[in-house]
Amino acid sequence: MSTNHRFFCVFIANLVLLSVIVIPVFAQGKKAPAASETGKALYNDKCAHCHGVEGAGDGAGAANLLPRPRDFTKGLYKIRSTGSGQLPTDQDLFDIISKGMPGSSMPAWEGILSEDQRWQIVAHIKTFYDGFEDASPVEIDLSGKVPYSGESVTKGRELYKQLECNACHGAVGRGDGTSAPDLTDEWGFRIWPANLEQKWNYRGGATTEDIFKRFIGGIAGSPMPSFISSFRVGLSDAESARMTELEAKMDSDELADAEQTEYEGLEEKLYAFEDIMLKVEEGEEPTPEEKAKLDVGMKPIFEKSWHIANYVKSLGPEAIPQPAIGDKVLRAQYRPGDLPPIGDEAWNTLESSYFPLVGQVVIEPRQFNPSIDSVTAKSFYNDKEIAFLFTWDDRTKTLPQADEETAEILEDAIAIQFPVKVPQGPTEPKPYFIWGDARRAVYLWHWKVSEPQKITEMNAKGIDKATVQSAASQVQAEGVYEDGRYRLWVKRALTTEDKNDLQFESGVFIPIAFSGWDGANGDVKTKRAISTWYTFVLEPVPSKKRFVYPPLVALISVGVLFALRGAVQRRENGNNI
Amino acid sequence: MKTQVVSIIALFIVCYYVGAAGAAGKDEAVESLVFPASYKVVNVANGGTITGVVKYEGDAPEMKKLEITKDQNVCGKTDKFEESLVVGDGNALRDVIVYLIDISEGAGFSEDKSVKYEIDQKGCQFLPHVNLLPVGQQLTMINSDRIMHNIHIFSNTNKAYNKAQGKNRRKMRLPKVKKAEGPVPIKCDVHGWMQGWIAYIPHPYFAASNEKGEYKIENVPPGTYKLGYWQAACGTNKDAPVSVTVEAGGTVTQDLTLALKK
Numbered sequence: 001m002s003t004n005h006r007f008f009c010v011f012i013a014n015l016v017l018l019s020v021i022v023i024p025v026f027a028q029g030k031k032a033p034a035a036s037e038t039g040k041a042l043y044n045d046k047c048a049h050c051h052g053v054e055g056a057g058d059g060a061g062a063a064n065l066l067p068r069p070r071d072f073t074k075g076l077y078k079i080r081s082t083g084s085g086q087l088p089t090d091q092d093l094f095d096i097i098s099k100g101m102p103g104s105s106m107p108a109w110e111g112i113l114s115e116d117q118r119w120q121i122v123a124h125i126k127t128f129y130d131g132f133e134d135a136s137p138v139e140i141d142l143s144g145k146v147p148y149s150g151e152s153v154t155k156g157r158e159l160y161k162q163l164e165c166n167a168c169h170g171a172v173g174r175g176d177g178t179s180a181p182d183l184t185d186e187w188g189f190r191i192w193p194a195n196l197e198q199k200w201n202y203r204g205g206a207t208t209e210d211i212f213k214r215f216i217g218g219i220a221g222s223p224m225p226s227f228i229s230s231f232r233v234g235l236s237d238a239e240s241a242r243m244t245e246l247e248a249k250m251d252s253d254e255l256a257d258a259e260q261t262e263y264e265g266l267e268e269k270l271y272a273f274e275d276i277m278l279k280v281e282e283g284e285e286p287t288p289e290e291k292a293k294l295d296v297g298m299k300p301i302f303e304k305s306w307h308i309a310n311y312v313k314s315l316g317p318e319a320i321p322q323p324a325i326g327d328k329v330l331r332a333q334y335r336p337g338d339l340p341p342i343g344d345e346a347w348n349t350l351e352s353s354y355f356p357l358v359g360q361v362v363i364e365p366r367q368f369n370p371s372i373d374s375v376t377a378k379s380f381y382n383d384k385e386i387a388f389l390f391t392w393d394d395r396t397k398t399l400p401q402a403d404e405e406t407a408e409i410l411e412d413a414i415a416i417q418f419p420v421k422v423p424q425g426p427t428e429p430k431p432y433f434i435w436g437d438a439r440r441a442v443y444l445w446h447w448k449v450s451e452p453q454k455i456t457e458m459n460a461k462g463i464d465k466a467t468v469q470s471a472a473s474q475v476q477a478e479g480v481y482e483d484g485r486y487r488l489w490v491k492r493a494l495t496t497e498d499k500n501d502l503q504f505e506s507g508v509f510i511p512i513a514f515s516g517w518d519g520a521n522g523d524v525k526t527k528r529a530i531s532t533w534y535t536f537v538l539e540p541v542p543s544k545k546r547f548v549y550p551p552l553v554a555l556i557s558v559g560v561l562f563a564l565r566g567a568v569q570r571r572e573n574g575n576n577i
Numbered sequence: 578m579k580t581q582v583v584s585i586i587a588l589f590i591v592c593y594y595v596g597a598a599g600a601a602g603k604d605e606a607v608e609s610l611v612f613p614a615s616y617k618v619v620n621v622a623n624g625g626t627i628t629g630v631v632k633y634e635g636d637a638p639e640m641k642k643l644e645i646t647k648d649q650n651v652c653g654k655t656d657k658f659e660e661s662l663v664v665g666d667g668n669a670l671r672d673v674i675v676y677l678i679d680i681s682e683g684a685g686f687s688e689d690k691s692v693k694y695e696i697d698q699k700g701c702q703f704l705p706h707v708n709l710l711p712v713g714q715q716l717t718m719i720n721s722d723r724i725m726h727n728i729h730i731f732s733n734t735n736k737a738y739n740k741a742q743g744k745n746r747r748k749m750r751l752p753k754v755k756k757a758e759g760p761v762p763i764k765c766d767v768h769g770w771m772q773g774w775i776a777y778i779p780h781p782y783f784a785a786s787n788e789k790g791e792y793k794i795e796n797v798p799p800g801t802y803k804l805g806y807w808q809a810a811c812g813t814n815k816d817a818p819v820s821v822t823v824e825a826g827g828t829v830t831q832d833l834t835l836a837l838k839k
Contacts, residue, residue: 223766230743
């Protein structure tokens with residue numbers, strides 16, 4: 001038997017074993033084993049660095065993390081499949097450990113720790129909060145799922161406004177609501193509402209079911225409440241409308257006796273349903289009649305909640321965009337005539353290139369928790385000029401203001417970085433990616449929100465060695481902030497007289513990089529979000545000669561073929577004689 | 578797999594830089610009330626009354642005006658002030674919880690159905706600011722504002738609570754609370770300045786002072802008790818409670834003077 005064969009047999013045997021051992025465990029309700037020393041040792045080895053030995057979220061790494069590592073001692077778990085005020089199921093804890101929490105520092109342990117080890121850790125985590133001992137969390141019912149459709153999304157969009165989700169998540173969901181800047185979590189730390197367009201940062205996953213569960217159950221320990229209570233459970237749409245009408249009257253006037261009785265009747269009806277709801281939340285078993293009644297009352301509420309989930313699902317791209325490399329590289333498009341201004345439709349014809357940003361952690365002061373996730377870019381050029389449209393999301397528009405602790409002036413800003421001289425070929429090094437180095441300077445366009453129509457042209461030979469160019473800036477700019485997003489339009493001549501400027505040349509791959517400052521995130525100077533070098537190219541103008549040479553070559557080829565054929569035929573004829 | 582390894586390496590790099598920023602937890606330790614280990618309900622006949630006025634010692638600091646950042650038409654109609662220390666005429670101190678620390682036997686809660694346990698959210702403010710809720714009672718939240726508030730109660734002992742009370746919900750009832758606790762903060766995250774307090778009390782010998790600083794504890798079984806207080810900015814007198822002797826059917830006056838926590 002060859003090694004390959006042996007390996008294959010062992011593999012199959014393992015599969016069979018797994019199916020025998022694992023499947024029944026899942027079928028039995030996915031419970032953690034009893035807490036053990038093994039679980040404790042694993043926890044101390046892998047988790048305690050951030051979550052603390054006692055599980056209080058105060059490990060050595062905690063202070064630099066945002067969001068903070070969870071404090072397990074309060075029993076407040078963000079990502080649950082259970083209702084408001086309830087503890088998570090064992091499976092919920094297992095899933096978070098396995099998959100990690102996107103957009104946070106919590107990594108996925110699947111593939112690093114075995115399944116058994118992850119369950120051991122679940123068991124140990126539960127020992128940090130007494131409430132787990134007699135808990136019987138009830139899972140949110142997902143059976144009434146409303147399939148995704150345009151109609152459902154439209155209803156969801158309307159409900160999103162009605163229920164005032166925009167107060168925190170913003171008008172189009174970028175986390176820029178009017179309440180967003182003041183939010184803190186249960187421990188008093190700053191917390192931001194999710195940018196619903198960035199599904200790759202949803203801590204608990206971005207399936208429609210995940211969204212539905214967060215909406216119904218809330219995100220414990222954060223400002224995100226359960227919204228189940230925002231509906232009038234048990235009332236028909238007509239009854240609810242009547243209640244609204246009577247309440248409006250109440251505000252300005254006394255209700256007539258009959259109206260008062262009617263109002264109280266509606267209120268009692270609502271309470272009768274809600275009492276059962278509260279009972280279930282308290283972990284009490286409802287009677288079969290109560291259960292049936294609640295199911296009827298909850299059906300329209302769940303339906304509406306699915307519409308909301310479908311709407312949120314519709315926001316933003318499905319997956320994180322591919323970065324601007326390979327076939328996604330930024331290609332400035334040639335466009336004869338005037339280049340389009342900022343709001344022009346023409347920009348919509350181009351696809352965005354996506355540049356991910358990370359925190360600048362090389363040079364003090366560092367930014368471990370950057371809030372600017374990425375920059376996108378589009379570009380047009382003509383015979384004389386080049387124009388760019390950059391966008392990036394920022395939950396708050398921060399005009400210059402002094403930082404409370406450091407007194408530094410904080411402000412939203414961006415810098416677009418090019419080398420002064422484009423490296424000739426891949427072997428010649430680029431300047432250092434953070435604002436160049438002593439031997440290779442970079443050329444920068446610096447824009448800040450307080451002067452939205454100005455680009456400051458700078459050169460730098462290191463992060464603290466930047467100089468503003470002395471000549472008046474030849475770069476035009478216009479920046480606007482709307483719905484949690486900056487759009488910055490920049491235009492410059494392709495070539496300039498200044499030897500410290502980059503000269504844009506068609507067909508050449510030009511390095512480009514970004515620095516972003518979010519004032520509300522404490523970004524200032526070196527504390528900021530940065531990207532590495534990417535490259536972009538001014539897509540060469542398709543030559544008119546393409547109408548001449550290819551047909552010419554084709555003609556010649558055909559001619560040569562005919563000539564060859566004739567020659568061969570002649571020779572064959574000769575041979576036959 | 579690759580991304581996991583990368584993220585773990587990144588995590589270790591982050592951990593390596595620990596200590597740079599020493600941002601300590603912002604969790605301010607809120608002082609709590611003292612509850613009896615056990616409490617026995619007995620029939621109290623000819624109980625006495627403890628009453629008095631709570632005053633603030635010295636010049637009252639100027640109240641900080643709150644910045645109303647949203648929903649101006651509802652929240653910004655009148656000026657609002659931070660309410661951790663509300664001092665009225667004659668230095669009268671509002672929102673002081675005065676209670677018997679060491680009572681272990683006494684009356685049950687009033688059976689009077691007309692007593693309502695309600696907090697109104699009006700003009701984006703919790704009214705009253707400090708609330709006493711008997712364990713086992715249901716609290717009703719009123720939303721007079723007709724805009725969305727979220728009821729976020731920061732319990733440790735009882736279940737945490739955070740539910741939205743949309744404009745559709747003029748009244749909403751909360752689950753019954755099971756254990757004595759608090760006072761715990763109640764907040765609305767939508768309107769970050771909104772804050773109040775709820776104490777879940779296990780016996781009826783608690784009172785909150787009104788705007789004149791007055792408080793009254795009634796139907797107290799005759800005896801000598803430790804009288805405690807709690808105030809958001811002034812703290813508690815847990816370590817040095819006042820001794821009060823109540824006589825059958827009598828009224829004892831005990832005024833209190835509080836100063837800011839040092």
